[in-house]
Amino acid sequence: MAESIRERLSDVRREFHRYPEPAWCEFHTTHRLVEELRAIGVDELAVGTEVYDSDDRMAVPETDEIERWYETALERGADSGLLDEMAGGNTGVVAVLDRGSGPTVGLRVDIDALFIEESTADDHAPAAGGYRSEGDGTMHACGHDAHMTWGLATLEAIKESDFDGKLVVFFQPAEEVSGGGHPMAESRFADDLDYLFAVHVGLDHPTGEVVAGIERPLAMCHLDVTFEGTSAHAGKAPEKGDNAMQALGTAIQNAYAIPRHSEGMTRVNLGKAEAGTASNIIAERAHVAAEARGETTELKEYMKSRLTRTLKSAAEMHGCDADIDVVSESPRADSDPELVEVVADVARGVEGVDSVVPTADFGASEDATFLMERVQEEGGLATYLIVGTDHPTSHHTPTFDVDERSLKIGVEVLTNSILAVAPNER
Known part of the structure; x- marks a missing residue:
């Protein structure tokens, strides 16, 4: 045995x-x-x-x-x-x-x-x-x-x-x-x-x-976000590009400005980001891995909706589209x-x-x-x-x-x- x-x-x-x-x-x-x-x-x-x-x-x-x-x-x-x-x-x-x-x-x-x-x-x-x-x-x-x-x-x-x-x-x-x-x-x-x-x-x-x-x-959700813009020559015609790098930067900055909630603990983090291909090319694509958490499932949903709105707004500001995929989530x-x-x-x-x-x-x-x-x-x-x-x-x-x-x-x-x-x- x-x-x-x-x-x-x-x-x-x-x-x-x-x-x-x-x-x-x-x-x-x-x-x-x-x-x-x-x-x-x-x-x-x-x-x-x-x-x-x-x-x-x-x-x-x-x-x-x-x-x-x-x-x-x-x-x-x-x-x-x-x-x-x-x-x-x-x-x-x-x-x-x-x-x-x-x-x-x-x-x-x-x-x-x-x-x-x-x-x-x-x-x-x-x-x-x-x-x-x-x-x-x-x-x-x-x-x-x-x-x-x-x-x-x-x-x-x-x-x-x-x-x-x-x-x-x-x-x-x-x-x-x-x-x-x-x-x-x-x-x-x-x-x-x-x-x-x-x-x-x-x-x-x-x-x-x-x-x-x-x-x-903490209830939480993981998001994968891709910003799609338009490439252009950074020296000759920068105005012809829609800069996914700028959309990414704006999203990162604004995500951390999402108001916290009076009813309990909330969290947000953008933990991984990448964009662009070369210094002389307006970046047409950027990616960020993000998460939102809340002390309750309802507070997580609050942070998730605010984060999603922030990401889409950052993309729109710079003429880009944001493809947002909720990779996973869990309740409290x-x-x-x-x-x-x-x-x-x-x-x-x-x-x-x-x-x-x-x-x-x-x-x-x-x-x-x-x-x-x-x-x-x-x-x-x-x-x-x-x-x-x-x-x-x-x-x-x-x-x-x-x-x-x-x-x-x-x-x-x-x-x-x-x-x-x-x-x-x-």
């Missing part, structure tokens, strides 16, 4: 860490998850379009990018038949245990990585320990390698327990671009969930601390107090936990809120908990790492919380 996940938590997490893949390109990752899930033994296993509607995905990369990662997974030994099921970037997997007439419980973990080149410094544990990223310019710099490990180990522990009910574990792609939460929330596997647990590691909470539920995640959803209380009570009894924080502001955005929102709208309870870890630098940096003592803590908190809402009364 294969060694259990719970006896090799560090090894599992480190393998995921070595092979990071970005949103909708998690081919090798999904392959490895399926291998482990088959070894555990589940009642239902669904991959890609068996889980969700492919057309419902958001922030899907270009075809050539998807194909590059597909070929890399094939070279790394991923099962070709399974890869065919994920063709076109339909990654991710859902596993189901059906163990009685009790409640249906969901657990959501995310699986994608970031476009960050991991540090090679001697004092960076993955580099020193031989499990640094082997992906080209990609890295698990947000702890999703730990999240997947928790998902597998918790599923295994629940299978071996006296759990009475149904457990649905969502191994969700494309969280970093807020692209996978909505398809998962609209899938049949999200039907009739009585409880949902989502989880994150760290987030500036130290090893031994557990936050039982987050509050105030808060943890339910009743489920927060369950997690807090459980965490106080877990070895290694020395501090339990009932709730904390999240301050960022998360597309797990789509699943949370659906569960709550249908009468269920949801919480998004944080298992602290001592990370040497911030998330989304080349030297981010996870204190592996947190792996066991996370499994026990999740397992015991699931058992607490589905007690065996047989």
Whole structure:
């Protein structure tokens, strides 16, 4: 019999860490998850379009990018038949245990990585320990390698327990671009969930601390904007051009002047911009990647509408057109107090936990809120908990790492919380 996940938590997490893949390109990752899930033994296993509607995905990369990662997974030994099921970037997997007439419980973990080149410094544990990223310019710099490990180990522990009910574990792609939460929330596997647990590691909470539920995640949207103008000779006939570069500059300046709202926190950022081809050519095209956030979904919509108006006005001012694509977005959803209380009570009894924080502001955005929102709208309870870890630098940096003592803590908190809402009364 294969060694259990719970006896090799560090090894599992480190393998995921070595092979990071970005949103909708998690081919090798999904392959490895399926291998482990088959070894555990589940009642239902669904991959890609068996889980969700492919057309419902958001922030899907270009075809050539998807194909590059597909070929890399094939070279790394991923099962070709399974890869065919994920063709076109339909990654991710859902596993189901059906163990009685009790409640249906969901657990959501995310699986994608970031476009960050991991540090090679001697004092960076993955580099020193031989499990640094082997992906080209990609890295698990947000702890999703730990999240997947928790998902597998918790599923295994629940299978071996006296759990009475149904457990649905969502191994969700494309969280970093807020692209996978909505398809998962609209899938049949999200039907009739009585409880949902989502989880994150760290987030500036130290090893031994557990936050039982987050509050105030920011609703957000990502926009891709292309300004289309008219090129001209910058010296001979500048007046004949419609300058997309000027439209871009005006948009950047004016976006940050959008009035904030009296009813809560709002954010706007234009994080990536490019334009033009040469110093003597009036730029006919410019591109900017932008985002808007709000403390509530309504405030996000306010910022989104104001940002869209600002972008279009900047284009019109300089005789250009603005093509605005809403790449992805996610709502706000808060943890339910009743489920927060369950997690807090459980965490106080877990070895290694020395501090339990009932709730904390999240301050960022998360597309797990789509699943949370659906569960709550249908009468269920949801919480998004944080298992602290001592990370040497911030998330989304080349030297981010996870204190592996947190792996066991996370499994026990999740397992015991699931058992607490589905007690065996047989």
